[in-house]
Amino acid sequence: MNRSLNTLGLRAVLCLGCAAASTPEVKAPPAPASAVPAPEPALPKAASLSWPARARSLLARAEDRLVLRAFGPSGLEPFEHVIARDVLEQLYDAELELLWFSDMGGRLWVGDLRALGAAAPPNVLIASDLPEHEKLSVWVGDRYVQGFGQLGEGSVELSLRWQESPWFETDAGERLGRINGGAWLERERQRPARALAAWQQPDEQGPHVVLPAGVAQCDNPELCGAARAFGASRWQLVITKTDETHGDFAHYGCLLHDPARPELTRPQDARRWAPARDAELDTCGPYQFNAAGDAFLVDEQVCRTGGECAALEGRAVGWLEPGVTVGRE
Numbered sequence: 001m002n003r004s005l006n007t008l009g010l011r012a013v014l015c016l017g018c019a020a021a022s023t024p025e026v027k028a029p030p031a032p033a034s035a036v037p038a039p040e041p042a043l044p045k046a047a048s049l050s051w052p053a054r055a056r057s058l059l060a061r062a063e064d065r066l067v068l069r070a071f072g073p074s075g076l077e078p079f080e081h082v083i084a085r086d087v088l089e090q091l092y093d094a095e096l097e098l099l100w101f102s103d104m105g106g107r108l109w110v111g112d113l114r115a116l117g118a119a120a121p122p123n124v125l126i127a128s129d130l131p132e133h134e135k136l137s138v139w140v141g142d143r144y145v146q147g148f149g150q151l152g153e154g155s156v157e158l159s160l161r162w163q164e165s166p167w168f169e170t171d172a173g174e175r176l177g178r179i180n181g182g183a184w185l186e187r188e189r190q191r192p193a194r195a196l197a198a199w200q201q202p203d204e205q206g207p208h209v210v211l212p213a214g215v216a217q218c219d220n221p222e223l224c225g226a227a228r229a230f231g232a233s234r235w236q237l238v239i240t241k242t243d244e245t246h247g248d249f250a251h252y253g254c255l256l257h258d259p260a261r262p263e264l265t266r267p268q269d270a271r272r273w274a275p276a277r278d279a280e281l282d283t284c285g286p287y288q289f290n291a292a293g294d295a296f297l298v299d300e301q302v303c304r305t306g307g308e309c310a311a312l313e314g315r316a317v318g319w320l321e322p323g324v325t326v327g328r329e
Contacts (some may be wrong), residue, residue: 051118052079054320055291058302059083059092059099062314066090066101068116069312071295071302076310083111084123089136091147092318095193100138100160106130108160108168110181113320126160126181127168133158148315162189197324199286202226202239202254209238209257212276215264217241217253228326230256230267231305232293237267237326241281252328254284267298270306285327290319 052070056077060067066084070077084101091100097113101123108127115121134155137146140162157171166185168177179185208225218224220242227236241253255264264279265272267287274280288297294305297316303309 050079052077057320058290058297059317059320060312060314061087061090061317062312064088064104065314066099066317067314068320069302071290071310075304075308076302076312083116084109089133089147090317091136091138091145093138093140093145094318094322095143095145095196096140096191097194097320098191100126100136102130102133102136102158106132107180108136108177110184116320124181124184126185127177127179130158130168130177131156131170133170136160138162164189196322199325200228201326201328202228202237202284207236209236209259211238211240212262215240215255215276215279219244220250223252227257230287230326231289231296231324233270233305234259235270237284237287238264239284239328240264252284253281254327255279255282267296268301268303268309271308283327284329285325286329287326288316288318289323289325291321291323293323 056070056072058069058071060069064085064087065082066087068081068083070079086103088102088104099111099113102108106129107125108130109123110126111123135147135157137144137157138160159169161167161169162185166179167175169175203226204222207227209227211225216224218241223239223242225238227238230237236257237254238257239252240255243251256267256270257264262276263273264276265274266280266282285298296303296305300312300315301309302312302316
């Protein structure tokens with residue numbers, strides 16, 4: 001999850017939430033009388049900490065909060081700014097630099113990450129009276145953006161159709177909810193998108209490496225050995241296992257490969273390489289790199305490529321200035 005999201009099916013999550021700001025205190029715009037008031041804004045943990053550079057800034061989901069953190073040369077920094085509380089689902093549209101989030105009160109909000117900073121404007125209330133849902137998505141013209149996760153039986157995906165007359169619908173085609181932020185949606189409908197690197201997925205048509213005997217464990221032999229460059233390093237992320245016995249979803253296992261030596265390792269353990277037969281299998285990410293390609297986000301960690309990892313105390317969402325995403329869901 002940043003990801004570069006486009007019509008090829010890369011998707012991001014919508015998440016409803018509440019407004020948060022920094023000193024001086026800024027509150028969300030007034031909601032209709034029927035709406036529950038938004039929670040109080042939250043400030044950075046330490047007011048004396050300077051706002052981090054965008055190149056070091058990352059988004060994470062910590063329980064029901066969306067937070068901004070920073071990862072620099074010395075690792076994960078103490079800075080933390082709470083963007084929203086009481087979050088149900090979230091969606092980071094990295095191309096438009098928007099963070100959509102839903103809250104427990106059936107409301108949808110959006111935060112403008114281009115304006116994020118010490119004097120950032122409040123989050124904007126977009127819609128209310130929305131039903132419970134497990135996933136959110138948005139159609140911006142013909143570009144589809146979705147959040148994390150896969151839907152199971154009985155779960156609901158709620159989509160915003162951001163058009164001249166916007167509306168919400170479920171994956172069953174039912175229209176619902178009430179649009180509160182029509183003026184904002186109309187003003188930002190032609191918002192320019194920034195160009196991002198395409199998601200690099202190891203696949204049957206891409207580059208392959210020859211795996212040592214006993215390492216390949218693939219239901220689909222054409223995928224075993226499929227490889228992609230791992231950020232700015234000389235290494236490659238290689239598929240070593242596929243399991244396609246779980247209904248509609250395939251599961252993948254990957255390891256990091258160094259073309260200069262017959263050893264493999266997990267991407268988070270690139271300081272310690274092992275003989276191919278002894279390497280511990282890992283998931284295929286996806287691994288979200290920063291713009292420099294020397295650090296990545298995966299699950300609940302932020303890691304320096306070839307160095308230490310730090311726990312985020314929540315799930316990684318994406319970098320404010322993202323680079324390439326490598327791997328498979």
